[in-house]
Amino acid sequence: xxxxxxxxxxxxxxxxxxxxxxxxxxxxxxxxxxxxxxxxxxxxxxxxxxxxxxxxxxxxxxxxxxxxxxxxxxxxxxxxxxxxxxxxxxxxxxxxxxxxxxxxxxxxxxxxxxxxxxxxxxxxxxxxxxxxxxxxxxxxxxxxxxxxxxxxxxxxxxxxxxxxxxxxxxxxxxxxxxxxxxxxxxxxxxxxxxxxxxxxxxxxxxxxxxxxxxxxxxxxxxxxxxxxxxxxxxxxxxxxxxxxxxxxxxxxxxxxxxxxxxxxxxxxxxxxxxxxxxxxxxxxxxxxxxxxxxxxxxxxxxxxxxxxxxxxxxxxxxxxxxxxxxxxxxxxxxxxxxxxxxxxxxxxxxxxxxxxxxxxxxxxxxxxxxxxxxxxxxxxxxxxxxxxxxxxxxxxxxxxxxxxxxxxxxxxxxxxxxxxxxxxxxxxxxxxxxxxxxxxxxxxxxxxxxxxxxxxxxxxxxxxxxxxxxxxxxxxxxxxxxxxxxxxxxxxxxxxxxxxxxxxxxxxxxxxxxxxxxxxxxxxxxxxxxxxxxxxxxxxxxxxxxxxxxxxxxxxx
Numbered sequence: 001x002x003x004x005x006x007x008x009x010x011x012x013x014x015x016x017x018x019x020x021x022x023x024x025x026x027x028x029x030x031x032x033x034x035x036x037x038x039x040x041x042x043x044x045x046x047x048x049x050x051x052x053x054x055x056x057x058x059x060x061x062x063x064x065x066x067x068x069x070x071x072x073x074x075x076x077x078x079x080x081x082x083x084x085x086x087x088x089x090x091x092x093x094x095x096x097x098x099x100x101x102x103x104x105x106x107x108x109x110x111x112x113x114x115x116x117x118x119x120x121x122x123x124x125x126x127x128x129x130x131x132x133x134x135x136x137x138x139x140x141x142x143x144x145x146x147x148x149x150x151x152x153x154x155x156x157x158x159x160x161x162x163x164x165x166x167x168x169x170x171x172x173x174x175x176x177x178x179x180x181x182x183x184x185x186x187x188x189x190x191x192x193x194x195x196x197x198x199x200x201x202x203x204x205x206x207x208x209x210x211x212x213x214x215x216x217x218x219x220x221x222x223x224x225x226x227x228x229x230x231x232x233x234x235x236x237x238x239x240x241x242x243x244x245x246x247x248x249x250x251x252x253x254x255x256x257x258x259x260x261x262x263x264x265x266x267x268x269x270x271x272x273x274x275x276x277x278x279x280x281x282x283x284x285x286x287x288x289x290x291x292x293x294x295x296x297x298x299x300x301x302x303x304x305x306x307x308x309x310x311x312x313x314x315x316x317x318x319x320x321x322x323x324x325x326x327x328x329x330x331x332x333x334x335x336x337x338x339x340x341x342x343x344x345x346x347x348x349x350x351x352x353x354x355x356x357x358x359x360x361x362x363x364x365x366x367x368x369x370x371x372x373x374x375x376x377x378x379x380x381x382x383x384x385x386x387x388x389x390x391x392x393x394x395x396x397x398x399x400x401x402x403x404x405x406x407x408x409x410x411x412x413x414x415x416x417x418x419x420x421x422x423x424x425x426x427x428x429x430x431x432x433x434x435x436x437x438x439x440x441x442x443x444x445x446x447x448x449x450x451x452x453x454x455x456x457x458x459x460x461x462x463x464x465x466x467x468x469x470x471x472x473x474x475x476x477x478x479x480x481x482x483x484x485x486x487x488x489x490x491x492x493x494x495x496x497x498x499x500x501x502x503x504x505x506x507x508x509x510x511x512x513x514x515x516x517x518x519x520x521x522x523x524x525x526x527x528x529x530x531x532x533x534x535x536x537x538x539x540x541x542x543x544x545x546x547x548x549x550x551x552x553x554x555x556x557x
Contacts (some may be wrong), residue, residue: 001412003069004318009534012354013054013057015054015057015058015061015087016054016058019052019054019055019057019058020058020061020062021057022055022058022215023044023058023059023062024062026043026047027040027043027062031044032062032063032327032332033334034063034065034333035333035334035352036334037059037063037070037073037226037315037331037334037335038073038077038314038315038317038331038334039063039315040059040063041059041073041077041080041317042072042284042315042317044056044059045079045080045081045226047441047537049081049091049092049093049094050081050082050083050091051074051080051081052083052363052547053082053083053084053085053087053368054085056070056071056074057081058481070501072336073335073336073384075337076319076337076493077316077318077319077337078129078257078317078318078319079284079317079318080317080318081094081124088533091121091122091123091124092122092123092168093123093124093140093142093143093159093162093164094124094126094142095115095119095123095124095125095126095140095141095155096122096126096127096128096131096140097111097112097115097125097126097127097128097138097140097150098128098129098130098131098133098137098138098139098140098141098485099112099127099128099129099130099483100129100130100134100246100247100437100487101130101135101246101247101396101433101437101469101480101483101484101487102134102246102247102395102396102469103130103134103137103138104138104483105137105396105397105471105475105480106137106138106149107138108137108138108139109209111138111140111150111151111152111155112125112127114152115140115152115155118152118156118209119155119156119159123159123304123556125326128141128318129244129246129318129320129487129490130244130245130246130247130248130320130447130487131146131285131492132243132244132248132249132252132283132285132286133146133148133249133252134246134247134248134249134393134395134400134401135230135249135394135395135401135403136148136149136401136468137149137391137395138150139457140155140220141285142155142158142159142164143163143164143165143172144164144165144166144287145158145163145165145166145167146166146285148241150291152322165287166287166291167288170288171291171292171295172292172293173255173257173258173259173260173287173296174256174257174258175257175258175259175260175261176260176296176299177260177296177299177300177304177484179305180258180260180261181369185260185261185264186260186264186267186304186306188264188268188368188371188372189264189267189268189271189306189445190306192268192271192272193243193271193308197371199272201371202268202272202371203222203225203226203272204374204375205370205371205374205375206221206222206225206367206370206371206375207220207222207375207489208374208376209370209376209378209379209387209388210373210375210378210379210387210388211363211366211367211370211375211378211388212358212453213360214358214360214362214363214390214391214465214466215240215323215362215363215465216245216435216464216465217361218358218453218454221359221363222307223443224347224357224359225272225273225357227347228273228275228355228356228357229273229274229457231347231348231355231357233274233276233355234275234276234277234354235273235274235275235276235280235354235355235356235357236275236276236277236278236350236351236352236354236355236356236357237270237273237275237277237278237279237356237357237358237359238278238279238281238325238329238332238346238350238357238358238359239266239278239279239280239281239341239350239355239358239359239360239361239364240281240323240325240328240359240360240361241255241280241283241286241360241361241553242281242283242316242322242323242328242360243283243287243360243361243465244280244283244319244322244323244491245320245323245394245436245437245438245464245465245467246288246436246437246467246469246484246487247393247433247436247437247467247468247469248393248465248467249393249395249403249464249467250362250391250392250393250403250465250548251360251361251362252286252289252468253403253454254288254361254362254365254403255289255293255361255392255401256288256289256292256349258365259292259293259296260300261297261365261368262361262364262365263296263297263300264367264522265363265364265365265366265367265368266278266359266364267306267308268367268371269357269364269367270309270357271308271309273357275309275357275435276309276310277309277310277311277312278309278310278311278312278352279311279312279314279332280293280311280312280313280314281314281316281318281322281328281332281349281494282313282314282315283316283318284315284316284317284318284391285318290313290315294313294492295369297313299317310548314332317330317331319331319337319491319493320491320535321337321338321339321491321493321533321535322337324339324533324534324535325346325350325358326339326340326342326346326350326533327339327340327493327533328358329346329350329351329356329358332351332458333351333352336493337493338493338495339493339495339532339533343531346358352539360465362391365384365463366389368377374487379389381407381408382407382408382409382452383407383408383409383410383414383450384409384450385409385450386407386408386409386452386455387408387471388407388408388450389405389406389407389408390405390406390407390408390410390451390463390466391403391404391405391466392404392405392406392415392419392451392466392467392468393465393466393467393468394415394416394419394420394468394470395467395468395469395470396415396432396468396469396470396471396472397423397424397427397470397471397474397475398416398421398423398470399420399421399422399423399424399427399473400420400421401420402420404419404420406419408419408452409450409451409452410450410451411448411449411450411451412432412442412447412448412449412451412468412470413447413448415451415468416470418431420470423470423472424472424542427472427473427474428471428472428473429447429470429471429472430443430471430472430474430475430477431443431444431445431471431475431477431549431550432444432447432459432468432469432470432471433464433467433468433469433471433480433484433542434451434456434462434468435456435461435462435464435466435467436464436465436467436469437467437483437484437487437488437542438462438464438484438488438535438538438539438541438542439456439461439462439463439464439467439536439538439541440456440459440460440461440462440541440542440544440545441461441471441477441481441541441545441546441549441550442456442459442461442545442549443477443549443550446459446549451463451466451468460541460544460545460548461545462538462541463539476553477545477546477547477549477550477553477556478510478515478546478550478553479544481510481542481543481545481546482507482510482511483505484542485506485507485510485539485540485542487541488503488535488539489503489504489506489507491535492535492536492539493535495532496530496532496536498526498527498529498530498531498536499527499531499532499533499535499536499539501524502526502527502531502536502539502540503536503539505523506520506524506527506540506543509523512542515547515554517554519544520540520545520547521544523540524540524544527539527540528540550553
C-alpha cells in the first residue's frame with residue numbers, strides 16, 4: 001500500500017499553493033526549526049496585520065507539525081490576531097489601549113471608549129495589559145508606534161497618516177557603541193578575556209556589593225553563577241527583557257540610554273559561566289528597542305572582535321506569564337509560555353534541556369560599575385541598614401514619574417519628595433503599590449517603611465521589580481485592586497486550576513458592591529497554596545491588602 005506523502009498526512013483543508021509560495025518567500029532567510037515557530041508567526045503577523053488560517057496551515061506543513069500545534073501556540077499570545085477560515089480580515093490597523101493600573105488612573109477607560117466610537121471599521125481597537133510606558137500614561141499603541149500621554153486627536157492623526165512604525169528618534173541609543181567605547185567601554189570585559197582580571201575577583205566584588213537578581217526574585221548573583229558553573233556543558237544563557245509587571249519600565253529606559261553597559265555585563269556573565277550561546281527575550285511592545293538592539297549588536301559583530309559567543313534576539317508576543325523564567329524558556333522553544341514544575345530548576349535543566357543561566361537586564365546592567373570599584377560604592381549606598389542601589393519605576397500621582405536610581409532602603413515618602421518632585425498639585429498621598437500589581441498595596445501610614453528585598457513581607461507585600469505606583473486621596477484602593485485582579489485573570493496561562501479559576505472568581509466577587517470577605521480570603525489562600533507559579537501565588541495580594549489596610553472603602557455583606 002502506498003504510504004501517504006508528508007503533505008497528504010495532514011487532515012482537513014489542503015494548503016493553497018499560492019499561500020505556500022507566499023510563506024516560502026516570507027521565511028526565505030530563516031531556517032525551518034520548531035523552536036522558531038513564534039518568530040515565524042511574527043513574520044506573518046507583521047506582513048498581514050493578522051494570522052490568516054491558510055497561512056497557519058502552510059506553516060504547519062512546512063514545519064511538519066499538525067495545524068492544531070501551530071494554532072495552540074498562536075492563540076496563546078495576545079499579539080497574534082488569528083483570522084478564522086473563510087473570514088476576511090476586518091481591520092488593517094490595530095490600536096492597543098493600555099488599561100493597566102497607571103493608565104487607568106489617567107483616563108484610559110474613557111480614551112478607549114471614545115476611540116471605539118470614532119475610528120472606522122478598518123481599525124481594530126483592543127484593550128491590552130501594561131505596555132511598559134507607565135510614566136507617560138495614558139498610552140495607546142498604533143501598530144508598533146506608542147502614543148504617549150495619548151489623546152483622541154493624536155491617535156486619530158497617527159492612524160490617518162499610517163505611521164505604524166516606531167519613531168526614528170526612539171530607535172537611537174543615547175550612548176551608542178562609539179560613545180561607549182570612548183568612555184572605556186568593554187575594557188573590563190577585555191581584561192577578563194585576557195586573564196588580567198580573575199573570575200575570583202569578579203565574584204568577590206559581586207558578593208561584596210550584595211548584588212541580587214533585580215527582576216524580582218532577588219537571588220544572589222555570585223551564587224547563581226557558581227551553581228551554573230558546576231553543571232555539565234554545554235550551557236546556555238537567557239536574558240529576560242520581558243518586563244510585563246504593571247508599573248515596570250526600567251529595562252526599556254536602560255536599553256534606550258546605554259545598551260552597551262548591559263551588553264558588557266552580559267558578556268562578562270556569559271564568560272564567567274562558560275556558556276555556549278546567549279538568548280535575549282525582548283517583550284514585543286518594545287519595538288523601538290528591538291531596532292536599537294539589533295543595530296548595536298550588528299555593530300559589535302562588524303566593528304569589533306568582542307562577540308565570542310553566539311547571541312540570538314527573540315521577540316515575545318504579549319504574555320505576562322513569560323516573565324517567569326521557565327515559561328520564558330518554553331516560549332523560546334516555540335511553545336505556549338506555561339511554567340514548568342520544579343525541580344529540576346532551570347540552572348540544571350533549562351533551555352533545550354541544558355543548564356541555563358537566567359538574568360534580567362538590570363542585573364547585568366549593574367555589573368560593570370560594581371566590578372570597577374570592587375563593589376564598595378554599591379555596598380555602601382543603602383539607607384536603614386540596607387545595601388546597594390535600586391532602580392525604581394515610579395508612576396502615578398507624582399510630578400516627576402520615571403526611573404529613579406535611589407539607595408536601597410529608601411522609603412516611598414522620601415522617594416516622592418527627593419526624587420519625584422512631590423505629589424501632583426491637588427493630590428494628597430494616600431497609598432502605593434510597592435512592587436507592581438502583584439506586590440500588594442500599602443497605605444500612606446506605612447509610607448516610611450524601607451523599600452528593599454525582605455522588608456515588606458511582614459506587611460503582606462514585596463518589592464519585586466521595584467515598580468512603585470503612587471495613589472492619592474482621589475483614588476480608591478479597591479478599584480486599583482480590581483484592576484490588578486482583572487490583569488491577572490487575563491494573563492493567567494490557564495495551566496493550573498487554582499490560578500485559572502481562582503483569579504476569575506475573585507474578579508467576579510470584587511465587582512460586587514458588597515464584597516464577600518470570607519470567600520475572598522478562602523480563594524486567596526487556595527491560590528497562594530496551590531498555584532504552580534508566582535502569578536497565582538501572588539495574584540491575591542492586592543485584594544488582601546485592601547481588606548487589611550483600606551477597610552473604610554468596603555461595605556461588608
